[in-house]
Amino acid sequence: MRRLRHPPADEEGAIVVLMIVVSLVIIVMAALVVDVGGILDEKRQLQNGADAAALGVAQLIAQTCPTGPCTSATLVSTAESLAGANARDGATRIDAVTPDYTAQRVAVTTSTADAGGGRILPYWFGKAVTGSPGRTVHAKATASWAGLARAAVIPLTISKCEYTRTTVGGTVFDVATVVLFHTKATSCVGPSGSDLPGGFGWLKDNNDSNPNDCSVTPSVNATVPDDSGVPGTPNACDVSTLLGKDILLAVYDSFTGTGSNAIYRIYGFAQVHLTGYRFSSSNAAGTIGCSSPNTCISGSFIRFTAVGDYGGPNLGNRVALLS
Secondary structure (H helix, E strand, O other), X not given: OOOOOOOOHHHHHHHHHHHHHHHHHHHHHHHHHHHHHHHHHHHHHHHHHHHHHHHHHHHHHHHHOOOOOOOHHHHHHHHHHHHHOOOOOOOOEEEEEEEEOOOOEEEEEEEOOOOOOOOOEEOOXXXXXXXXXXXXXXXXXXXXXXXXXXXXXXXXXXXXXXXXXXXXXXXXXXXXXXXXXXXXXOOOOOOOOOOOOOOOOEEOOOOOOOXXXXXXXXXXXXXXXXXXXXXXXXXXXXXXXXXXXXXEEEEEEEEEOOHHHOEEEEEEEEEEEEEEEEEEOOEEEEOOOOOOOOEEEEEEEEOEEOOOOOOOOOOOEEOEEOO
């Protein structure tokens, strides 16, 4: 009968060393797969939260305090709710919310947090390799509001219905457009063909320091009186000076009263490149898109970066995520 021979002592030592090396390799590979994978997943959650928080805070600032300052507590609580909603455990630490009212942008920095108040992402295997219990992961996002909560506009207003109809729900821009006023050809006006009884779609600005220019300065959600004077000549505005230029139109969503007692509620603003207009047979110029008895402006709506209300009107105006 043969006897099994034990390996020499030096071979036993080699096997022990080999097992230790293999174990370390397995631990390192596990750390790479599990812990590094966890870090990348945490980074994705944090970045999504930072993006959402930056956009939400930018919209909040544009609505409530476009020139500053909003209270820090309000900005942080808004960022926390939006960032936490993008974390699976509902928890994200807001390290900083930094608005720049001059540049019209806000930066939000987030980092790891858990529902129990911990601020590190624990390692499952990495602790055995690095000696560290875990890591805090960070993310940052910057958004611009380029605010149009208040704007200088031509003293002419169109309805939200007319804007929606002309731009196909705010999806069609930069194409030749004719906006009709005081006509029964569109479903956006009353039976008389006017936007409101006795109204011409022109705005007054009682706070305007220069009543003879072509500009008024309404605010989103503000109410502005109707100018019921001769169509096409509000505040002595010479519309021909605006041909070939980009103008802003106030868009209203409701009105009260009639004629000189009428008041429009401003919903937001739309930008138009003006190419022509017709308000009467003696007040027309450029590429005219309508004929008597209709009145109109011709041009194209332009998409641009800006903000109306927090959670409110779009009108082609959006907050922009910069980074």
